[in-house]
Amino acid sequence: MTIKKRFLISYIGGIAIACLSLFSIICIVFYVTTGKIPSPATLYKTFTEQRSLSPEEELAYIKLRGIAKSDPDQLLTPESELKQMINQFERESLGVVVRKQENIAYYSQDLVEKSLIVHFPKFDANNIETRGTIDNAGRLYRYMKFDFYFSDQVPGSLLVLKKENNFLEFMTKWGVLVIVTILLVALSGLLFLNYLLKKTVITPLENLGAGMSAISDGQLETSMTKPVKQTAMEVKQLTDDFEKMREALIDSTEEQAKLENNRKELVASISHDLKTPITSIIGYVEGLLDGVADSPEKRAKYLQTIHTKALSLNELIEELFLYSKLDAAAIPFHFERIDVKEFLKHIIEEFQLQDNQVSLQLSNQQAGPSYVLADRMQLNRVFINLIENSMKFKAIDRPLFIQIDVSENRGMVAVRVADNGQGISAEQLPFVFDHFYRGEEARPTNTGGSGLGLAIVKKIIDMHDGQVEIESTLDHGTIVTILLKKA
Numbered sequence: 001m002t003i004k005k006r007f008l009i010s011y012i013g014g015i016a017i018a019c020l021s022l023f024s025i026i027c028i029v030f031y032v033t034t035g036k037i038p039s040p041a042t043l044y045k046t047f048t049e050q051r052s053l054s055p056e057e058e059l060a061y062i063k064l065r066g067i068a069k070s071d072p073d074q075l076l077t078p079e080s081e082l083k084q085m086i087n088q089f090e091r092e093s094l095g096v097v098v099r100k101q102e103n104i105a106y107y108s109q110d111l112v113e114k115s116l117i118v119h120f121p122k123f124d125a126n127n128i129e130t131r132g133t134i135d136n137a138g139r140l141y142r143y144m145k146f147d148f149y150f151s152d153q154v155p156g157s158l159l160v161l162k163k164e165n166n167f168l169e170f171m172t173k174w175g176v177l178v179i180v181t182i183l184l185v186a187l188s189g190l191l192f193l194n195y196l197l198k199k200t201v202i203t204p205l206e207n208l209g210a211g212m213s214a215i216s217d218g219q220l221e222t223s224m225t226k227p228v229k230q231t232a233m234e235v236k237q238l239t240d241d242f243e244k245m246r247e248a249l250i251d252s253t254e255e256q257a258k259l260e261n262n263r264k265e266l267v268a269s270i271s272h273d274l275k276t277p278i279t280s281i282i283g284y285v286e287g288l289l290d291g292v293a294d295s296p297e298k299r300a301k302y303l304q305t306i307h308t309k310a311l312s313l314n315e316l317i318e319e320l321f322l323y324s325k326l327d328a329a330a331i332p333f334h335f336e337r338i339d340v341k342e343f344l345k346h347i348i349e350e351f352q353l354q355d356n357q358v359s360l361q362l363s364n365q366q367a368g369p370s371y372v373l374a375d376r377m378q379l380n381r382v383f384i385n386l387i388e389n390s391m392k393f394k395a396i397d398r399p400l401f402i403q404i405d406v407s408e409n410r411g412m413v414a415v416r417v418a419d420n421g422q423g424i425s426a427e428q429l430p431f432v433f434d435h436f437y438r439g440e441e442a443r444p445t446n447t448g449g450s451g452l453g454l455a456i457v458k459k460i461i462d463m464h465d466g467q468v469e470i471e472s473t474l475d476h477g478t479i480v481t482i483l484l485k486k487a
Helices: 003-034 040-050 055-070 080-091 113-119 167-216 233-289 296-327 340-354 376-392 453-463
Strands: 094-100 103-107 131-136 139-149 155-163 335-339 358-364 371-375 400-409 412-419 467-473 477-485
Touching: 003 167, 055 080, 055 094, 055 139, 055 155, 080 094, 103 113, 113 131, 131 155, 167 233, 233 296, 296 453, 335 340, 335 376, 340 358, 340 376, 340 400, 340 412, 358 376, 371 376, 371 477, 376 400, 376 412, 376 453, 376 477, 453 467, 453 477
Parallel strands: 358 400
Antiparallel strands: 094 103, 094 155, 131 139, 139 155, 335 371, 400 412, 412 477, 467 477
């Protein structure tokens, strides 16, 4: 069963239950107060008995009751002024009945005597119940009654009647129109509710289903139709969530395509960088086998070149393996609280012992330790790569000088590594963190670089939730700034 049908059944059921509940409450209240099971006739009589008198009814009743008290006998045969008074009351749609004993002495023309005799209320000398409803030839009349005694002490009764609208007469004349009107109003209400339901629930859900079908066919660019303002809150939320899912799928697909493209580029770069040293090694080995190196000096030179190329190839494979593991998040990081200044001092001392051609200097812009949460081994690899990169690309006409500064700002510790090397051109600067990037000059390998050093640096710093920034001017030097969260 569709949602639309379920809601329609709910509407009809709700109306039916409300009507039955209201009718049951009315019946229970009526039974508790009157002790009788209610019927349309009893309900109608009870309603008319409780209704207030009109001014005409009250005036007629008071005047005639006064005559019944002072001179009741003249009610038997009304004459002169009394006759005119009764005629005036009858012109105002009132009826007058006078009874003596069991006989009707006087009654208005519209009334039926036989029916009056049958349905006339009982005599009550105390006049406790003075109001009620009487049936006269099938028509209901509301009456005010006054019981008294004539001069000969015979009991008498005075009735002032007001004709009520007959329910059956009304239904005969107007019932079909009333029922049709009620049904039309009810049907219009149901159709309006059904229209609102379709507009605010069904149509948005159909649009959502169409969007799902489009996505299942691979059409991720098809956005969800924006729901109208009156749409149900749950449907709006569902549409928004689905739109977010679609955007996430687009991002994921684009990221997957980007990763696939990077993988292809990586394979191509690996092939190129592995092929170059291997080709050189094969060439020198063939030279040895063919006897091209015919002297001990040449053979030693060939073997030294083969050894150098093999070391370069081994370094490339090791860095490639490290980069792949970092890219796949396969290397566990063990974070600890480290004083960056003390950490850098040991690295600088190690390099100064290995190579006296480089001048390394650590300066502090503020006193005291600067603590960060970092993996000691990986952070060591970061600064070694940066220093070795500066040494590989030092200027030919001047000695290499590397300045390392440590500072703190807004909860971050900044380590600034500046050198006076070759520098990087503005065109190449945006690509230096890409893997296997070595510039545009035919990817030179004479410096011994693999093109993965800065890419590895960025990967490691990203794993520390830090940032890497680089500034450089060709022929003047390079500045790399590492930003880490203060611990």
